[in-house]
Amino acid sequence: MGHIIVIGAGIVGLATAHHLLREGVCVTVVDRDPEGDKASFGNAGGIAVTEVIPASVPGVLWKVPGWLADPLGPLAIRPAHAPRLIPWLLRFSRAGRPSEFKRITAALAALNTRVYDDLLPLLAEHDLREELQQLGALTVYEQEAAFDEDAMQWGLKRSCGIEVRTLTGNEAREIEPALSQSITRGVFTPQWSHVRDPKTLVDKLRQSLLARGLCIQVGEVCGIRPGLEGGAVSVGLGDGRWLPADKVVVAAGAWSGLLARSLGDKVLLESERGYNTTIPDPGVVLSREVIFAERHFVATPLSCGLRIGGAAEFGGLHAPANFKRSQALARLAERYLPGLRTEGGTCWAGHRPATPDSLPVIGASPRHPGVIYAFGHGHLGLTQAATTGRLVSDIALGKPPLVDLAPYAISRFN
Ligand SMILES: Cc1cc2nc3c(=O)[nH]c(=O)nc-3n(C[C@H](O)[C@H](O)[C@H](O)COP(=O)(O)OP(=O)(O)OC[C@H]3O[C@@H](n4cnc5c(N)ncnc54)[C@H](O)[C@@H]3O)c2cc1C
DSSP: OOEEEEEOOSHHHHHHHHHHHHTTOEEEEEESSTTSOOHHHHSOOEEOTTOOSOSOOTTGGGGHHHHHHSTTSSEEEOGGGHHHHHHHHHHHHHHTSHHHHHHHHHHHHHHHTTHHHHHHHHHHHTTOGGGEEOOOEEEEESOHHHHHHTHHHHHHHHHTTOOOEEEEHHHHHHHOTTSOTTOOEEEEETTOEEESOHHHHHHHHHHHHHHTTOEEEEOOEEEEEETOTTSSEEEEETTSOEEEESEEEEOOGGGHHHHHHHTTOOOOOEEEEEEEEEESSOSSOOSSEEEETTTTEEEEEETTEEEEEEEEEEOTTTSOOOTHHHHHHHHHHHHHSTTOOOTTOEEEEEEEEEOTTSOOEEEEOSSOTTEEEEEOOGGGHHHHHHHHHHHHHHHHHTOOOSSOOGGGOGGGGO
């Protein structure tokens, strides 16, 4: 395989470039702003291998009205975007049927059980091993009832090989003393890890790949066409240039749906915007990522500060961010981390590329085999990037895939 163009310099595009370069492929990454802000920079930093349960769990729809009633709550739908969201929501509700739920959980577990096999060598090869903190994660609960309600999900995770240790409130505070007395239950998941700073990781990986021969082109991709300019497939840029290649990988995060649809491939992909506040001097110490189960937010101790984030806002790719959400999350955290100082925090928002079934799209376009999709990782793009890159590289080179790729095919949206 001669030359492959990867659209998108986020963590998924770069991890794909890594695997292709290793195979001796000539790789060009095209991005309108390769060093600019993106979901891959500001996320919570979790290598959340234990997260094999899709967002659409049976019964979740009953909770939606309550979440929507709180203007700064965990879920928001911008009214102007609501009509366009209907097909996605219908598919989301289908994903919550018991049989679908089980199938999706198995498909997420198939990816997540491979994560460290692909991630650790990638980090080691780029001298980034120290960016990974393998300290597990702690999920905490205020109410026994909420803990009981999640028991089925924890059982399912166990059945997928995930190590789950249930704790009392005091045991949770023994491993994270900053937690308030209101915490009555905890679950420790030792296989989870977090990176020291997702932006540093992406920046260093990009620089290391450049040093190994990666070519980066700055440009807005406006179209993909088969068979122009002597290449099997060509990528059209906003300035009118067409770049020929043998294959093209679409790893453009939440914008990937536009490119897939321009090729005639149907896909349901939405921006699920998340928010956070990163506090450089928080006045409290956490050692590992803490997930506040009932309130749907997380706190991760990063090298740049304590990052408090969450929220799922559906408003399309162009709606301005509402940073009141970032501030609300920081205020919420004050209730669980006594002594937390939120002054000096930096607010951030980013577009998670969300499919309704929580599964990424990994595989060749059925219409244009020269185009390979690698997007739609939702809450797990950092976690699954190295594995996705490996799978895409195998697809591009015609090697047998390491996992059954059927659940991730774009044709599931037909
Ligand atoms: C608040 C928040 C917290 C999160 N926490 C976690 C976590 O703890 N763990 C985890 O695993 N995941 C987490 N995620 C999800 C994760 O960040 C994303 O799934 C992942 O970053 C997606 O990476 P990507 O490379 O697909 O997309 P992106 O990082 O969005 O990169 C896409 C790139 O494509 C480029 N691009 C798009 N369209 C075009 C075009 N037409 N032409 C040229 N360039 C284009 C963009 O400029 C961008 O650079 C979180 C996300 C958010 C928002």
